[in-house]
Amino acid sequence: MADRTDRSTLLRPPPPDPNKAPIENVLEVTEMAVLGPNIFTNTRKAWHPPGARGIYGGSVIAMCLAAAQRTVADDFLVHSCHCYFLLAGSSEQPILFHVEQVRDGRSFATRTVQARQRGRCIFTTTISFVREGSSGSPQSQVSHSSAMPSEAVPPPDDYDGEPEMMKQSPFQGTKIEVIDPNPGSSDKGERKTRQWIRARGKISGGTAAHLEALAYVSDSYFIGTITRIHRLWRFPFNPEAYENLAPDLKERVRTLHAWEGMGEDPRDMMGQPTLGMMVSLDHTIYFHEPKRVLADEWMLTEMESPWAGDGRAVVTQKIFAKDGTLLATCVQEGLVRLQQPKPEGAKESKL
Incomplete structure (x- = not known):
């Protein structure tokens, strides 16, 4: 078992595997058959972003997917993932992932996964898988796809333009670009953000590992799109x-x-x-082309918000491969509240 001074994992974390990409080590889960069927735990400590209420949501999404993928046949691929963030997770406590095998059909399989800490459910998701090739030949199907923006050009393979403080992440990215088709317009819903991203290193775990990596990064800067299109000040001073x-x-x-x-x-x-x-409430991922996801190659994320009001906001995200393939569409709703004026006479906090 882990050292008593370290309760962030249930078992002692192994050293990172140098043959795997950093994101694969981050998202590794360990089966805990001794506790019951289809129960998994985080192999390594979950990341708590500086200033955040809890652990990074993308890591919980991805580890739930990793656990669920371990319970379906190899020819079943994830096509949708519907998630709810219930409580802020702690990086100082192990996470148990309880997978329920809801249904196993000839074409579709369904799993629900609860992520629990100290017996409390902090996150829940329903994940649906489809058997590869079960829909027949491409000629017998309807097909269309949104196109990647023609002006979007991926960075070179040897790109190294990140600030030093960003280089600890398992993902590499470019500076976020805010696209405003009508500068000066009050319609924030027309604005979009774009960023190129890719996992560091070379992912060795096959399609399942690439899909988990995409799930991880899908939560990055997601509901934060609202701060960019509304130009909200977010620092604590x-x-x-x-x-x-x-x-x-x-x-x-x-x-x-x-x-x-x-x-x-x-x-x-x-x-x-x-x-x-600002707190994420729910998160949905539709995986359109799971076999074509290569998360260690450049992918373009494009985000926009169709609606905000009543203390909440909705953001949609498209993730494209560098060849223009639409890999996934994501939707997130979050709680968004502005800072209220301080009561008259209240003291200003010191930096």
Whole structure:
């Protein structure tokens, strides 16, 4: 068992496998048959992003998918994944993934997975699989697909343009681009964000590992699209305080601000609304071309929001392969609240 001072995994974490891509090590799950059938646990500690309420949601989505894929036949491929975030997960506690074999048909199989910590369900998903080739020949099917934006050009294979602070992620990416077809328009629903991404290293675990990697990255910057299209200030201090930051912190804030597509100078955000709270509520992935997902090659994510209101927002995402194939469509709803004015006489918090 793991050392008593480390409760982040149920078993002692093995050293990373150098023959696998970093994302494969991050998402590895271990079957716990001693606890019952179809129960798995995280092999390594889950990532808790700085400033977040809990562990990164994409890792839970992907590990649930990893567990579910272990319970279906090899010729069944995931085509949809419907998820709900229920409680903030802790990176200091092991996660148990309970897979229920809801249905096994000739063409489709269904699994539900609950991710639990301390006996409480923190996340639940229903995943549907389809048997490869069960729909007949391509000539007997209707077919169409959204096209990748013609102006989107993937970075070179030797791209190394990330800031140093971004290089610890198992995924590599480019600076987020905010597309505004009508500059100056008040219609935020017309704005889009685009980013090229790929897993670092070479994924060795076949189609299942590539699909898990796509599920992981699908949650990256997703509901945060709202902060970009509405230009919301998200740091825990006012833009006016930017000039008074220590030089190293000031540079870090400037780098993050620019990388996320918000502009080169954080001082331009003076007078903009401030984000108070943002939490993902649910997440859906439709895998269109599972056999063509190569997550260690460049993929384009394009995000936009058809609606926001009543303290919530919906964001849609298209993920394209670099050859233009539409690999997946994702939808997420999240809680979005602006920071409310402080009561008169309240003290300003110190940095």
